[in-house]
Amino acid sequence: MEIVILSVIVIVLMGFLFYVIYxxxxxxxxxxxxxxxxxxxxIGRSVEDKK
Incomplete structure (x- = not known):
């Protein structure tokens, strides 16, 4: 049972890290x-030409 909880926490953390990096x-x-x-x-030249 503890293994399932740990794996869920790891998956959530990986998803969060991926989201932050993205x-x-x-x-x-x-x-x-x-x-x-x-x-x-x-773009700089076009601005200067308008002056």
Whole structure:
């Protein structure tokens, strides 16, 4: 009986860890896209041309 409870706890922890890591990866991709937009010279040039 104890083995079943332990295995359930382990499965829940693994699922939680996977969810946290997956969420962090999504956030990182969003940050990378934002940084790329900030550093993109084409976007910077178009902003300067409008001035």
């Amino acid at each position: 969420d962090n990866l999504k956030e990182r991709k969003r940050l990378e896209l934002y940084i790329m937009k900030m550093e993109n010279p084409i």
